[in-house]
Amino acid sequence: MTEKIKEKNNVKEQKESKIEKEKSKEKVEKNSEKQENKERSKIEEKRKVEERKKENKEEKVKETKEKRGAKKEKKEKAIVNGKDLPISTKHAVAICKFIKGKKIETAISELQEVIERKRAIPMKGEIPHRKGMERGRYPAKACKFFIKLLKSLNANSDVNGLNEPIIKEAIANKASRPYRRFGSRRFKRSHVYLEAREEELKEKSKEKKAEDKLKKELEKKKETKEEKGKREKEAVKKDSEKQDKENEKVEEKSEEKEIEEKGKNQNKSENIK
Numbered sequence: 001m002t003e004k005i006k007e008k009n010n011v012k013e014q015k016e017s018k019i020e021k022e023k024s025k026e027k028v029e030k031n032s033e034k035q036e037n038k039e040r041s042k043i044e045e046k047r048k049v050e051e052r053k054k055e056n057k058e059e060k061v062k063e064t065k066e067k068r069g070a071k072k073e074k075k076e077k078a079i080v081n082g083k084d085l086p087i088s089t090k091h092a093v094a095i096c097k098f099i100k101g102k103k104i105e106t107a108i109s110e111l112q113e114v115i116e117r118k119r120a121i122p123m124k125g126e127i128p129h130r131k132g133m134e135r136g137r138y139p140a141k142a143c144k145f146f147i148k149l150l151k152s153l154n155a156n157s158d159v160n161g162l163n164e165p166i167i168k169e170a171i172a173n174k175a176s177r178p179y180r181r182f183g184s185r186r187f188k189r190s191h192v193y194l195e196a197r198e199e200e201l202k203e204k205s206k207e208k209k210a211e212d213k214l215k216k217e218l219e220k221k222k223e224t225k226e227e228k229g230k231r232e233k234e235a236v237k238k239d240s241e242k243q244d245k246e247n248e249k250v251e252e253k254s255e256e257k258e259i260e261e262k263g264k265n266q267n268k269s270e271n272i273k
Contacts, residue, residue, distance in 0.1 A: 078157035078165060082149050082192035084175050089190040091139035092172035094123045095146050096192070100170045104154045104196060107167060111143040111150075149194055157196050165196035 085092070098121050099107045113119040120136030127135040157165040175189035 073161075075160040075162070076197060077168075078153055078160050078162055078196045080149050080153040080156060080192075080194045082145065082194075084189050085145050085192060086188060087142040087145055087190055088139070088188050089172055089174050090123075091121075091137075091142040092146075092190045092192055094121050094137075095139065095142055096170035096172050098122065099146070099150075099167050099194075101167065103164065103166055104150050104157070108147055108150050108154075111147050114138055114143050115140045146192070149192060153194050153196055162196065162198050164199050166199050167194060168197045169193065169195035 095111070098110075102110075110119060114121055115138075117138050120130040120133060120138055122133060122136045124135065127137060130136040153167075154165075171193040173191045173193075175191050177186040177189050179186055
């Protein structure tokens with residue numbers, strides 16, 4: 001009996017173990033399926049994100065191409081402001097005079113020559129004469145700052161669509177000078193303003209001036225014609241008024257004569273009586 005009971009228990013245990021194994025397998029399979037589904041969903045999300053990024057990049061590239069392809073609004077001038085530069089205002093003023101009226105590239109090359117002491121910048125005062133000119137110096141520090149400003153001016157002129165720009169205005173002014181250590185001396189500071197315009201604007205300005213002159217002449221001619229007409233009308237009015245006055249005088253004289261003749265006739269008739 002005991003053996004039969006043991007066998008029955010063993011059979012039950014085996015069945016239970018098989019059932020547990022099957023359940024564990026099912027759980028494992030379910031978990032594996034869930035993990036696979038999660039991985040697939042993650043992969044799909046990554047793909048969607050990458051596709052969105054690609055679409056955004058393509059849109060940005062198209063926008064940039066359209067912007068580059070679109071015609072930029074052409075401006076009349078390009079400007080650069082250099083504020084609180086640590087250079088001498090005297091040197092800055094001399095360099096501005098030296099640069100004004102030149103092309104940007106030529107100005108940069110000439111200032112580079114000044115730094116290399118191949119060319120001098122003309123200056124006023126008790127300054128020694130230089131080779132090929134009267135008075136001049138080699139302000140290397142100020143020239144370096146001016147070269148930076150001129151390069152940025154060239155870039156601004158390219159952005160504004162200027163062809164072969166020329167430096168039309170170059171102005172240097174004093175800036176607020178801070179004190180050095182212990183307050184005995186001050187630092188050198190200066191403001192610089194540079195402006196470039198196209199060379200063709202000269203011809204345009206000349207044409208505009210010529211057109212303005214023609215317009216003024218035409219207006220003057222119109223005014224003269226109107227004045228002549230007014231003068232003629234005034235002369236005709238004056239002549240008509242003179243004639244009217246003369247006619248009135250003649251009529252008055254004729255009336256006076258008639259009155260005198262009537263009086264004479266009456267006197268004669270009285271005398272005869």
